Amino acid sequence: MIDEGYIPDNNPIKKIAPFLIVATAITCIFLTIYCLLAGINNIYSHLYYIPIILTAIFYPKKGTAFAILLGILFLFITFVVTKADPVLIAENFIRIIVFVALAYIVSKVSFHLREENLKYRNLIDSSGAASAILNDKGKIVHANSAFENITGRALKELKRMNWVSVFEDECRSTALILYRSSIKGEHQDKSNQDLIVRSRQGKEYNVLATIRHVRELGITLISLVDVTEKKNIENMIGAQKERYKKLFQESTEGIFIHNSDGRIFNANPEALRIAGMDLRELKNTNLKSIIPQEFHNAYKYAVRTDLEEGKTFKMEPWIKSKTGERIDLDLISVMVDKKTKVIQSITRDITIRKKNEKALGIAMKKLNLLSSITRHDILNHIMVAKANLVFAIEDTKDESIKSFLEKSVLAMDTIQHQIEFSRDYQDMGGNPPKWHKLDDVIDSCIKSQNLPPEISVQKKIQNIEIFADPMFEKVICNLIGNSIMHGGEISRISISTEEEYDSYNLIFEDDGKGIPEREKHIIFKAGYGRNHGFGLYLVSEILSITGASIRETGIENKGARFEIMFPKEDLRFEGHESRG
Known part of the structure; x- marks a missing residue:
């Protein structure tokens, strides 16, 4: 509870109120007897107001009852001393009614004031x-518990100290x-200030201080709202903004801030260099006017789909500088605010990389041509x-010489097979990956592998497209060919898909004799097989170019089962965009 004494009606008189009430009541009784005996009938009755009003003020719930009891005593004394004088008894009876009415009114007013004060106290404490x-x-x-906690001092200590010392010196x-x-009563609109409170334990609190003077009560209220956490968050946000600003300004990559319509709001120095404009000029330019028309539709579609779904969009457009020079860019966009549709596009100048890729492509083309000619020769x-060697084998009659010649033919076959494999291997990764319609790839492989009519192919693939190396068709053809050559008496090949947490799996199965458990870990190594083949090794290498992998999970004598695991973004249903 609030310490009594800070509100004017709660003064030190309350401590001696009982004594004053009793003393004045007794005094009134003796004066009444004396005055009645002396024949004085007017003045003494007014003295009863003192104990009645004191009781009504300090004990409002008992004020009316006290007035009634004191009035009855007053009337009894009058009756006894005056020997039942009817006129005097009637006059004093009227005075008693006035006493009771006055006590009732004062008690009500006092009780109301006490209630208001109690509400006021509870409001401060809570x-x-x-x-x-x-x-x-x-x-x-007085101070509430929150004030004691923030200052680290009890109320008794706070009463002894200067109130301003709870704040930091400055x-x-x-x-x-x-x-x-x-x-x-001045500057009431500026009474809120950010100040620092230092507790007794030395801890600092950032507070929003409000000081209000209540003139009617003669008191001043100090209110401190702890905003330390808010200040820390503001400082953290400020530091993050500074870091972002520094990163934005000093980034070696161009950053454009724009809306979904291409209107540019901001750009960092590298972006200005790429665009060949100053910021003021760039703000009056639309991003679409910088990027060639051929890229507009792809970007517009990305805004409606990927960006609004919270995904990133990538493409490699090019622009022309003011000098007419072509600048190739790697552009990544993300929508940073869905409500305002503000987009951040990060660009990297890849002109040199593109030139190097072009030069490397030309060199690769020449090397492949040279390799092709050499391989052909x-x-x-x-x-x-x-x-x-075959002619020599046919002409010789010496069995030992014939044996050596036959081994030489086998060695020539191996060399020939390895050289033919090198033709396939050199093409891997030579061209960028692309989307393949899986259904078309399977149909093409069925024709090229001369699939026997007694083997059926079950396709459960629902218009699927796969993002892979251009040689992806060789993967499917190799698996079909592997089933035909090594599966034994097979009647069915099944191709389906399964979705896992972070991948889509393409499942290739047959009902042949399967692969022995002891060989599962070596079938994808170079040179595995009865014919020193490179088929499954080539399959694994082609898939690894785009981050896919393959494993064999079949059961021996029940059939082979190959699982090809693609990253989710590398598989889509025909007609849905996922990669740029």
Whole structure:
């Protein structure tokens, strides 16, 4: 509860109120007897107002009852002393009615004031803010628990100290100015200030201080709202903004801030360099006017789909600088605010990379041409050597020499097979990945592998497209060919898909004899197989170019089962965009 004494009606008189009431009541009784005996009938009755009013003020619930009892005693004394004088008894009876009415009115007023004061006290004590009350001398007379907690001091200690000392040294002058202004009724609109409170334990609190003077009660209210956490968050946000601003300004990549219509709001120095404009000029330019028309439709579609779904969009457009020079860009866009549709596009100048890629492509083309010519010549010479060896085998009658010649033919076959494999391997990764319609790939492989009519192919693939190396068709053809050559008596090949947490799996199964458990971990190594083949090794290498992988999970004598695991973004249903 609030310490009594800070509200004017709660003064030190209350401590001696019982004594005053009893003393004045007894005095009234004796004066009544004396005056009645002396024949004085007018003045003494007014003295009864003193104990009646004191009781009604300090004990409002008992004020009326006290007035009635005192009135009855007064009437009894009158009756006894005056020997039942009817006129005097009638006059005093009327006075008793006045006493009771006065006691009732004063009790009600006093009780109402006490209720208001109690509400006021409870309001301060239950306030979420740290609150204290100063008397007219500027001393703390009451403080709630929040004020005690934030200062680290109990109320008794707060009463003994100067109220302004709860603030940090540099804040005390500001607090005094607020206090004096409040006393004078000045600058009430500026009575809220950010100050620092230092607790007894040395902890600092950022507070929003409000000082209000209540002239009617002669008190001043101090309210402190702890905003330390808010200040820390503001400082953190400010630091993050500074870091972002520094990152934005010093980034080696161009950053454009624009809306979904291409209107540019901001750009960093690298973006200005790429665009060849200053910021003022760039703000008057639309992003669409910088990027060539051929990229507009793709970007417009990305805004409606990927960006509004919270995904990133990537493409590699090009622009022309003011000097007419072509600048190739790697552009990544993300929508940072869905409500305002503000987009951040990060661009990287990849002109040199594109030139290097072009030069590398030309060099690769020349190397492949040279390799092709060389390989063709080697294969021709191998054919000649094999023919001569075969002729020699047919002409010789010496079995030991024939054995050596046959081994030489086998060695020539191996060399020929490895050279033919190198033709396939050199093409891997030579061209960028693309989307393949899986249904078309399977149909093409069925034709090229001369699938026997007794083997059926079951396709459960629902218009699926796969993002993979251009040689992806060889993967499917190799698996079909592998089933035909090594599966034994098979009657069915099944191709389906399964979705996992982070991948889509393409499942290739047959009902042949399967692969022995001891060989599962080596079938994808180079040279595995009865014919020293490279088929499954080539399959694994082609898939790895785009991050896909393959494993065999079948059961021996029940059939082979190959699971090809693609990243989710590398598989889509025909007609749905996922990659740029």
